[in-house]
Amino acid sequence: MNINVKIAAELGIRESQVAATVQLIDEGNTIPFIARYRKEVTGSLDDEVLRSLDERLKYLRNLEERKETVIASIEEQGKMTDELRRSIDAAETLVTLEDIYRPYKPKRKTRATIARAKGLEPLAEIIKAQQIKTSLEEEAERFVHIDAEKPELEVKDAASAIAGACDIIAEEISDSADYRAAIRRRTFEGGMLVSAVRDEDADEKKTYESYYDYSEPVRKMPGHRILAVNRGEKEKILSVSIEPPVDEITEYLQGQVITRKNPITGEVLRATIDDAYKRLIRPSIENEIRAELTEKAEDGAIKVFGENLGQLLMQPPIAGKTVLGWDPAFRTGCKLAVVDPTGKVLDTTVIYPTPPQNRVEESVSVVLKLIRKYGIDLISLGNGTASRESEKIISDMIKANGLKVQYIIVNEAGASVYSASKLATEEFPNFDVGQRSATSMARRLQDPLSELVKIDPKSVGVGQYQHDMNQKKLEGSLAAVVEDCVNAVGVDLNTASASLLQYVSGISKTLANNIVEYRESNGMFLSRKELLKVAKLGPKAFEQCAGFLRIRGGKEPLDATAVHPESYGVVKQLFEMLGFDSGELAKKLAGGGMAGVAKSIASYKDMAAKLGVGEPTLRDIVKELEKPGRDPRDEMPAPILKSDVLEMEDLTEGMILKGTVRNVIDFGAFVDIGVHQDGLVHISQMADRYIKHPLEVVAVGDIVEVKVLSVDLKKQRIALTMKI
Secondary structure, eight states: OOHHHHHHHHHTOOHHHHHHHHHHHHTTOOHHHHHHHOHHHHTSOOHHHHHHHHHHHHHHHHHHHHHHHHHHHHHHTTOOOHHHHHHHHHOOSHHHHHHHHGGGSOOOSOHHHHHHHTTOHHHHHHHHHTOOOSOHHHHHHTTOBOOSSOGGGOBOSHHHHHHHHHHHHHHHHHHOHHHHHHHHHHHHHHOEEEEEESOGGGOTTOTTGGGTEEEEEGGGOOHHHHHHHHHHHHTTSEEEEEEOOHHHHHHHHHHHHOOSOOHHHHHHHHHHHHHIIIIIIHHHHHHHHHHHHHHHHHHHHHHHHHHHHHHHHTSOOOTTOOEEEEEOOSTTOEEEEEEOTTSOEEEEEEEOOSTTTOOHHHHHHHHHHHHHHHTOOEEEEEOSTTHHHHHHHHHHHHHHHTOOOEEEEEOOTTHHHHHTSHHHHHHOTTOOHHHHHHHHHHHHHHOHHHHHTTSOGGGSSOOSSGGGSOHHHHHHHHHHHHHHHHHHHOEETTTOOHHHHTTSTTOOHHHHHHHHHHHHHHOSOOOGGGGGGSTTOOHHHHHHHGGGEEOTTSSSGGGGSSOOGGGHHHHHHHHHHHTOOGGGHHHHHHTTOOTTTGGGOSOHHHHHHHHTSOHHHHHHHHHHHHSTTOOGGGGSOOOOOBSSOOOGGGOOTTOEEEEEEEEEETTEEEEEOSSSSOEEEEGGGSOSSOOSSGGGTOOTTOEEEEEEEEEETTTTEEEEESOO
């Protein structure tokens, strides 16, 4: 198989692009680095395509390695043929390859291997030939033998001989790659996935009630329902199986195996086919199809999770504000943390305005003192337990005192995980978990990306069935999303935490810690070149990471931009050619950019040729000079700030509100409309046109206008529509 040709066809790109990218990957370059700084080489492939290419490259290389192992095994057995080799070479999936290898794969002890050891293979061949003219018993009598020394190998009578021969035939039928492929296809196309209740008492919340007596065609089963029944089965609430089109499959097998009308062998072959299918083929095919359905469902869910996570991480930071982080609770009190615009914690305390203590007046007095003392601009309120009660207190306080302070409800998913983590303990050794959580509430408003990277991506509250998935695949996919987001934004080398730095292209966890240690020992970095003094950070790592790290106010003005150090000489040449004063570079970059650079270039193609760089690189340099250190998050919708509270009881059918998309799932999106219970916009209520998936219309963090369809106070459910 020519891997490059196959990948090019699958992704709809040129083979030369694939070959160039594969070489870059093999040389140890990261996807963010390739996407940003090697556009000329790849033909400007974006990070999404590059990730897909990398994934397929790994799969297909693994497939080729497995083929080599299979070929070596079959050759060692002396059973390799030209036709078999061609089949192996043509296999495009691991499933197909394993089907081909199945008859040659060393087996554990089976009924067929025992029958072969007893010398019954010739009888099996006689039965398969279907040319017996006397009786089957007479043929079988010739294979009867008693072995006193090895009684386990004796054949006591004709019936035992026939049974053993049929076991051999059944296994051969089961091992046929062609039969299995056809049966797998028929089961997928015509089978039904069926679920039934196994233990209703175990389903206390009736989460799986709709699957107590449920069936749906296998080929139509959507991913979220597959994951739902899988979880119900795992929790021993449901029993799940596939009901295949048995008659159709049996008829197919009989047509393949019974090639002659011979009443002597016909009946025994039909019984053998039934045995082969029910005992050997059906269970394994069902397992394979369910595994395939689960894998596709997981891949779909992981993709949605990744999209949601990316949108969440790319929420615009609210910069330049002093924020009061408020972690609400009942019995243990509400933890508060005041954080200045740089993220530094100025003060922490605990108040008890909620039940059972209800010390509202005292708590408001404490909060007012903090607001006046530190000039607090915003209150960042977690959406967990006691959030509703806390919001009412905050809203009443703002009204009663005529404050200009606003508040925002933030998703506190993962805050408890972070607060109790080793990282949080190292960051705030003198804080308890409540103080750390309140600090996180404030910081994830100031800079969501920097704060959320400290939390396991699975715990940030934008996934579906994430704990039931292949964890290695999920973690790898989410780590790639975080990596892409971090590198798209860029990282301040002198303020970034080790947890943020480790997601920068080319920087491992060890290197991230080494950078922080170097910074603490030697003071702020004054240039990117200084990175080469960090322990274990060599030229290759420097090449990969330098462009994504920013140094503001350093020796080299370009260090504050996304221009890679390898292109600094190009910038200086460009200045000379355009007649700019290179001495003004630092001043202009610090002042917000150099407007007019693009207009000064008559032809990018000609200018790139003169400078000896690719046109995409030149365009990126010019963009960076005109708007240095631009943050792609600035283009995202700003979060909704509030000063008044809305209760669920205030909602009425037909009310139109603005809300923030909190989570996107296969069947819709949950929207925060400010009542502490996210409303569901079902996929059918998202647009007047047909859409395959909600992500076609919305993303996490989007500000959307919705209309209330219905409110169920008892079940705490809100149905919304975007079709206004």
